[in-house]
Amino acid sequence: MTSRVFLVSPAMSVSLRQARFDDDGPLDATGAARARSAAGSLPAAARVLVSPAERCRRTTAALGLDGVPVPELAGLDMGRWRGRTLDEVGAAEPEAVGRWLSDPECAPHGGESVRDLCARVARWLADARTLEGRTLAVVEPEVVRAAVVDALGLPGAVFWRLDVPPLTVTELSGRAGRWNLRLGSAPAAVESE
Template sequence: MTSRVLLVSPAMSASSRQARFDDGGPIEDGGAARARSAAGSLPAAARVLSSPGVRCRETAAALGLDDVPVPELAGLDVGRWRGRTLEEVGTAEPEAVGRWLGDPGSAPHGGESVQDLCGRVARWLSDAQTLPGRTLAVVEPEVVRAAVVHALGLPASVFWRLDVPPLTVTELSGRAGRWNLRLGRPLAVPESY
């Protein structure tokens, strides 16, 4: 049985535009409009899931999807850094930021390490691979990165080198523990945008 998983990154939010660790804020009006214009462009799925965060839930709604939030698909828990910009944290805690960016097992913010996130997403993908039909999930960019790391058997150290633009689809297909990858296809949005 071939399994198909489509991961959709959320629309732009003020936090993502400001390089701010997600603070639970809504998506921007322009991002919501782009998502609404792409509604119906995704293939039918046996299940539609999302990260439980606000911007993923709002993006799913704007896409016209009836999603189910899944805790295993939550974004990276950055602990006490939540809501702060990377610049603010880098100024206040430069050594901690350096450790965090350089060591996937480090979690100086008191939250979750990149390595732990990659493990959590890998376990979810292993379960998803056993389900029949297509799975569509609107997830945070870091969940997409973790899925790519797992699908290609990459070391967690490459996590930060993967860019995931807003409103793009990353497709995984595979069977027997092996995944193929199609990266970053933009959602079908009218040319006027």
């Protein structure tokens, strides 16, 4: 049996444009328009899942999909840094930001570490491998990164070196207890951000 998982990153949002640790804000006008233009261009799936984040839910709706929210697909819990920009946090806590970006086990913000996120997503992928048919999931970029880290058996230290542009599709196909990866294709009707 071959399992296929299509991970769709959400469209552009105000928070992303401002390099703000997600404050669960909505899509910006351009992001919403690009998601609407991509409606109908994604692969058909047996199930459509969505991160509980606002921008993921709105991207799913703009794509014309009806997704089931899955808590395990939530983005990285940023604790007390949520809603602040990277520049703000870097100015106030430069050592903490440095540790956080270099040590996957570090969570100076009081939220979730990269290692914990990767473990959570790995558990979800293990379950997804047992499902028949295609799974399409609209998820935050860090969930895509965590899935790639798990699928390829990469060390957590590479997490921040994986770029996930808005409104791209990362495909995983699983067979014989392993995943193969097809990175970052854009839905047919979408230009790069």
